[in-house]
Amino acid sequence: xxxxxxxxxxxxxxxxxxxxxxxxxxxxxxxxxxxxxxxxxxxxxxxxxxxxxxxxxxxxxxxxxxxxxxxxxxxxxxxxxxxxxxxxxxxxxxxxxxxxxxxxxxxxxxxxxxxxxxxxxxxxxxxxxxxxxxxxxxxxxxxxxxxxxxxxxxxx
Numbered sequence: 001x002x003x004x005x006x007x008x009x010x011x012x013x014x015x016x017x018x019x020x021x022x023x024x025x026x027x028x029x030x031x032x033x034x035x036x037x038x039x040x041x042x043x044x045x046x047x048x049x050x051x052x053x054x055x056x057x058x059x060x061x062x063x064x065x066x067x068x069x070x071x072x073x074x075x076x077x078x079x080x081x082x083x084x085x086x087x088x089x090x091x092x093x094x095x096x097x098x099x100x101x102x103x104x105x106x107x108x109x110x111x112x113x114x115x116x117x118x119x120x121x122x123x124x125x126x127x128x129x130x131x132x133x134x135x136x137x138x139x140x141x142x143x144x145x146x147x148x149x150x151x152x153x154x155x156x
Contacts, residue, residue: 001147002046011144018070020079020146021054022047027150030090032056038068045070059086077115077137079146080128083153084118091156096120105135112137127152 001023003009018041034052037043041051051068054060060082062068087093099120102108111119119135122128127149128135141149 001143001150009143009147011142011147013143014073014140015079015143015146016070017068017072017074017078018045018047018051019143020074020141021060021082022050023146023150024083024086025050025053025059027154028086028090030054030057030059030086038062038070039066040068041070054082054086057089059089073140075137076135076139076141076145077112077119079141079149080122081115081118083127083149084121087153087156088121091153093121093125093156096124102135104133105130106133107135107137110137111135125156127156 001009002019004013030053032053034049034056037048037052037055041048047070051070055062060068084093084095088095095117099116101120101123102111102116115137119128119137123130130136
């Protein structure tokens with residue numbers, strides 16, 4: 001994983017949407033020919049190729065109007081949705097049949113409808129364990145959390 005500088009990883013800093021998708025695509029070795037990208041992805045950005053791959057393969061549809069918002073911090077539920085989509089396409093991860101596995105989290109009601117099956121899938125596979133009795137879907141993901149999660153999926 002790339003650090004914020006040559007000597008600093010900044011584990012407690014929030015990870016951006018672009019950073020996370022860059023790491024996810026590289027961790028899983030996903031490849032595709034990039035023939036376009038979101039309007040707000042600079043062609044010289046280190047993550048240009050990886051975001052383009054994710055767009056082409058339908059891993060992400062962005063935030064609307066052909067935008068991705070690369071510098072925004074990524075929420076835990078959006079990190080999980082992107083990961084579940086990628087793993088279902090390229091790692092033969094089967095989507096959960098129902099979301100009852102989320103019942104153990106006291107904040108299950110905070111999970112967005114679009115994210116519920118993805119979160120249930122990752123919980124069912126023990127890739128996400130939560131923090132105590134919470135899954136914290138709207139919290140921003142730290143770089144440390146992203147590193148731990150990517151390590152788990154890499155070894156899956």
